[in-house]
Amino acid sequence: MKAWILHDIGKISYEEREMPKPGKGEVLLKVHSAGICGSDIPRIYQTGAHNMPLIPGHEFSGEVVEAGQDADRTWLGKRVGVFPLIPCRDCFPCRQLKYEMCRHYDYLGSRSDGGFAEYVAVPEWNLIELPEGVSYDSAAMLEPMSVGIHAIRGVAPERGEKITVCGLGTIGTLLVMSLINIFEIDANDITAIGNKESQKNNVEGLGVPAGNFLDIRQLDTDKKETAISKFIAERTNGIGTNVFFECTGSNESYSWGVDILAPSGRLCLMGNPHSDMELKRDVYWKILRNQLKLMGTWNSSFTGSEADDWHMALNAMAKNGKELENFISHRYPLEKLDEGFEIMRDKKEEYIKIMGQI
């Protein structure tokens, strides 16, 4: 089969590889769609993966074409999405079914071979069957969508609360979509902070008023902080925002979040940090005086129950799948996926989700 193989930092090539053999409890998947995640770019070009050589790609979907020993043969021929984290199912968080916090996990596409290939072996435990009407492309976005849903459920915004989303990459944009479509938050109560014209169009398309989008590129560097608090104050009757989703991992966005939260506000930290995250003393004071809650969120819940984040995402897709596909800005056949890696690395054109179709 053909696959993208990461040999070392910055050394990725499209090669012929032996077909993977599904092991005990595993199935062989013929990959149909595989999205490039923001985290794949530093993995390929800056940090490398935990194990190399490695086939990256953890956001993928496909068809089950072979069942390994003891794997349920009724999976054969089924269209599936894949939860990429393989938990130990024995550690403390695993015993509470909080697999996303597993202490000894394996991960398809970062520790074990993933989906930038024609075929991949996957434990049957990690499969989720796709209902009719959910395309392979949509299903390849189950992971980023579930990450947003997990964050939203963690802070549990209530209808009528003011919500700010800072950072409108794939996760931030899908999070806005889920707030509106799944959690029935009024789009007028959402403000969004981004840095691209296309992001404004995306959130506007979801119903967020154009005036609720702030493009930070248009602000003077030294006056950013005051401009953002003024922008939020004007849209929250001077009270501040009740919930702030930090989806960039930048220190300044973290600081803005603490700064503009309303009393008893909640800050949800989602972005992988680019640097040490520090607060000035007058901003830090606000955590105390406003009795703020700062919370982290990580990955998503996948327990096999209808109540987990993945089923919630899948059910929403079954109802509203086409809207999701609008966020695919580029599609490439597997052999040209490097063009997608390079667009995301060099940021030479605007993109939302770049999808490989295999």
Ligand SMILES: [Zn+2]
């Ligand atoms: Zn991802």
Ligand SMILES: [Zn+2]
């Ligand atoms: Zn575990």
